[in-house]
Amino acid sequence: MKETMSPIKAPKALPLPHSSKPHHLPATGLCLLLLAVGCTPSRPLPSHPHPIIIVDIDTLRAGHLGCYGYHRNTSPNIDAFADEAVLFEWAFSQAPNTPPSQASILTGLYPGTHGMVFDEDRVANSAVTLAEALRDGGFETAGFHDGGYLSNTFNMGQGFALYDDNKGGGLNRIGPKVFAWLEQNHEKDFLLFVHTYDTHTPYAPGPPYDEEFLEGVPAPSPGFEPTSEVMNSIRLSKYTEDPKQLPANDIEYAKAMYDGDILRVDTWFGTFMEQVRELGLDQRATIVVISDHGEEFQEHGSVLHEKLYATVTHVPMIIRLPNAAQTRRVSTVVETIDLMPTLLEITATSIPPQVQGNSLAPLLLGHQPDTPGIAFGESPFFGGRRHVTIGDLRLLLTTSNKRTELYRYQEDRMEQEDISKLCQNEVEALVAHIEDWENTVRVPLPKDDEPAQELDEMTLQQLRELGYIQ
Ligand SMILES: [Zn+2]
Numbered sequence: 001m002k003e004t005m006s007p008i009k010a011p012k013a014l015p016l017p018h019s020s021k022p023h024h025l026p027a028t029g030l031c032l033l034l035l036a037v038g039c040t041p042s043r044p045l046p047s048h049p050h051p052i053i054i055v056d057i058d059t060l061r062a063g064h065l066g067c068y069g070y071h072r073n074t075s076p077n078i079d080a081f082a083d084e085a086v087l088f089e090w091a092f093s094q095a096p097n098t099p100p101s102q103a104s105i106l107t108g109l110y111p112g113t114h115g116m117v118f119d120e121d122r123v124a125n126s127a128v129t130l131a132e133a134l135r136d137g138g139f140e141t142a143g144f145h146d147g148g149y150l151s152n153t154f155n156m157g158q159g160f161a162l163y164d165d166n167k168g169g170g171l172n173r174i175g176p177k178v179f180a181w182l183e184q185n186h187e188k189d190f191l192l193f194v195h196t197y198d199t200h201t202p203y204a205p206g207p208p209y210d211e212e213f214l215e216g217v218p219a220p221s222p223g224f225e226p227t228s229e230v231m232n233s234i235r236l237s238k239y240t241e242d243p244k245q246l247p248a249n250d251i252e253y254a255k256a257m258y259d260g261d262i263l264r265v266d267t268w269f270g271t272f273m274e275q276v277r278e279l280g281l282d283q284r285a286t287i288v289v290i291s292d293h294g295e296e297f298q299e300h301g302s303v304l305h306e307k308l309y310a311t312v313t314h315v316p317m318i319i320r321l322p323n324a325a326q327t328r329r330v331s332t333v334v335e336t337i338d339l340m341p342t343l344l345e346i347t348a349t350s351i352p353p354q355v356q357g358n359s360l361a362p363l364l365l366g367h368q369p370d371t372p373g374i375a376f377g378e379s380p381f382f383g384g385r386r387h388v389t390i391g392d393l394r395l396l397l398t399t400s401n402k403r404t405e406l407y408r409y410q411e412d413r414m415e416q417e418d419i420s421k422l423c424q425n426e427v428e429a430l431v432a433h434i435e436d437w438e439n440t441v442r443v444p445l446p447k448d449d450e451p452a453q454e455l456d457e458m459t460l461q462q463l464r465e466l467g468y469i470q
Contacts (some may be wrong), residue, residue, distance in 0.1 A: 010033040043325040045361055046346045049137065049189040050322060051285035054339075056193065057270070057306060058098060058146070059200040061294030062091070063413065064262055072213055074262040077270030077288060078126045078316075084324035085286050085287075086364050090410070091317035091384065092375035092389050097293055099149040100378075101292035101336070102195075106130055106156060108355035110376065112442040113150035113458045116154065123155040124445040127413050128352035130340045131159030131191055137349040142181055144174045145273065146197040147462050153455055154340030160193070167461045170198040171268045173267050179275055189347075198265045199295075201228040201304065201467055212263055213256040220253035235304050242410030251297050258295065258328045284322050285348060290336060291315040304467070306379070308387040308396055310409050313377050319364065321346075330363045333373030333389050344463030356441060376437050390432045394428035395420075404431065 062068040065075040067082040068089070086097070096136070099119060100111035107114045107127045117123040123129075131141045147167035150156050157163030163183075166173050179192050183239040185192075197448040203226040204210070224230070237244040247256065269289075278283050293305045294312045305312045315336060337357030344351045345359040362369070372391035379385040383400035394410035396405040404427050421426050455463075463469045 012079070014300055027353060037222075037305070041138065043323075045325070045364055046286070046322060047206065047348050049139065049347050049349070051186070051188070051190050051192070051281060052134070052139075052343050052347065053192045053276070053281070053285050053287045054194065055269065055287070055289050056102070056195040057289065057291050057316075058102075058158075058195060059196045059293060060265075060291035060316060061214060061264065061311060062291075062314045063294070063366065064259060065316055067318070068131035068176070068316060072259050074213075074259045075266045077266045077273065078318070081269070081273060081287075081320060082318050084327055085318045086326050087321035087329045088317040088319075088334050088360070088363075089331050090309075090373070090375075090389070091290075091315050091336060092333065092387075093291075093313045093315045093336050094375075094377050096293050096308055096312040096377070096379055097152060098305075099294055100152060102125075103156065105292060105336050106158075106193075108352075108357040109445075110337065110356055110442050111378055111446055112438075113356060114443060115447065117378075119149075122153070122448070123158065124160070125155065125448045126445045127158070128354060129158045131157075131193070132344065133340075133344055133349055133352055134191045134347065135159045135161065137347065138189065139347075140185055140188045142185070142190065143193040143195070144178050144181070145193070145195035146170060146174065147459065148466055148468070149198065149463075150195055151459050153459055157171060161352055167458050168197070168465065171196050171245065171265065174186065175272070177270070182275065182279060182281070187353075196360060197466065198264065199258065199261045201231050202232075202465075203254055203261055205257060205264045205363075209260035209264045209267075211260075215261045217252045217256045218249040220250050221247065224250050224253065226254035226257050228465060231303050231469035237307065237406075238302065245301070246303070247300060254303075254374055255297050257298075261381055273367055282320075282323070282344045286322060286343065288339065288343075289318040289319045290339060290388065292336070297377075299416075306381060308377050308379055308385050309413065309415050310394065310407075313387065314409075315395050319360075326364050326366070328366055330360075332363055332369055333391070334360055334363070335375040354445070374433070376434070376442075378442070386434050388430050388437070390430065393426060395427065395434070396433055397431060402431075406430070414427050 064070050066079040094109050095101040099116045103114050103123045107131050111117050114127045135141045141160045142162040144164045148166050151165050231312045276431040296311045299311050300309050313400045338360050339356050341355050341359040345361050375389040377387040381399040386397045388395050392410045394407045394409045404420045405418045407415040
């Protein structure tokens with residue numbers, strides 16, 4: 001757990017903190033914290049069981065939402081939701097791709113710990129998921145997901161009494177099931193997890209969304225369509241003797257289609273929130289919008305999501321408490337593994353001791369931490385990559401050759417200016433953070449004895465359609 005990290009010895013000249021996240025609070029710790037900081041909130045956080053709804057929009061880049069500063073009006077309904085919620089401006093995913101990152105959201109663990117790192121891996125049975133913790137606390141648990149790597153083949157469904165694998169189809173297929181389930185179960189205490197690939201490739205929003213953002217966009221190359229196959233062929237071409245990039249007009253067209261996908265999902269979300277209100281769940285439920293990673297459009301030479309740059313690892317994380325009890329924007333750096341302990345704390349549910357995220361309850365209340373937040377991420381590809389984000393600095397490390405990149409990501413949003421050569425002290429301190437994390441925190445859970453299940457043909461076909469396998 002992070003709070004047991006041994007102190008990191010940063011160079012004296014560099015006042016970086018060694019354990020910079022707010023301390024993990026037990027369920028009863030919140031009141032003590034409030035006394036300590038002399039804060040008496042007029043609308044305290046819930047500290048009792050109540051419904052939890054998570055809307056997990058796969059491949060949703062934070063910077064493409066209005067509430068995160070995007071110039072296009074892609075997200076009017078999510079923006080309105082954020083106005084009634086706590087929006088974390090700098091939330092980072094623990095990995096740039098779906099399997100490890102989604103598993104981190106569901107377990108509160110780093111990928112190296114929960115074990116789902118490569119595509120053929122699965123979440124360790126010994127991981128205690130959010131759904132398991134809430135189920136054991138007496139909650140009804142239901143997950144409606146879009147298949148692929150969310151399938152239970154990868155052990156993602158641990159703890160869900162109902163784990164409905166839609167094997168594609170997006171919200172058109174999932175939405176009606178979710179609405180029907182809520183009609184039946186809205187009076188209970190429950191965890192409802194809704195996941196969609198609608199913002200993943202293929203970028204094909206369909207009318208009217210496919211024309212919404214075309215103004216000023218140059219015509220794409222004849223025949224170009226941003227399908228999974230086309231985008232993946234660009235991504236994979238770097239491993240060939242003929243690496244390819246999309247021309248600027250095709251990239252801009254792909255972005256316009258991606259943004260159309262976001263607007264389509266946002267429209268669904270507006271309808272969903274209407275039903276939530278009709279059922280009174282806006283008064284009773286905590287509702288979360290989150291994503292597992294963003295998407296690259298050649299800001300760093302490639303497409304899709306495989307690198308640790310902020311275009312891919314900066315994700316939306318927005319938490320609306322019952323009755324919109326707290327509304328604010330939080331600038332502290334947080335991680336998606338923090339969601340699980342946060343939700344467990346505000347539902348007065350025991351937090352499994354293995355959980356590596358920290359509860360964000362103090363930040364929901366507006367408490368200013370003494371030290372900046374910190375986030376870690378990892379990828380086994382490209383020589384083994386790691387990122388640490390702390391304050392306004394992000395360090396990317398390639399473990400195989402110790403290459404480093406350093407960015408002031410808040411002002412250099414596309415991370416184009418590597419300042420590592422100019423800031424050697426900061427680089428050394430941040431590399432020390434990663435090494436300490438690697439040695440003391442990112443410790444694997446025991447491997448399962450049972451072999452991984454073979455993928456069924458429908459799952460294989462869906463992974464092909466998403467562009468993950470050939
Ligand atoms: Zn994903």
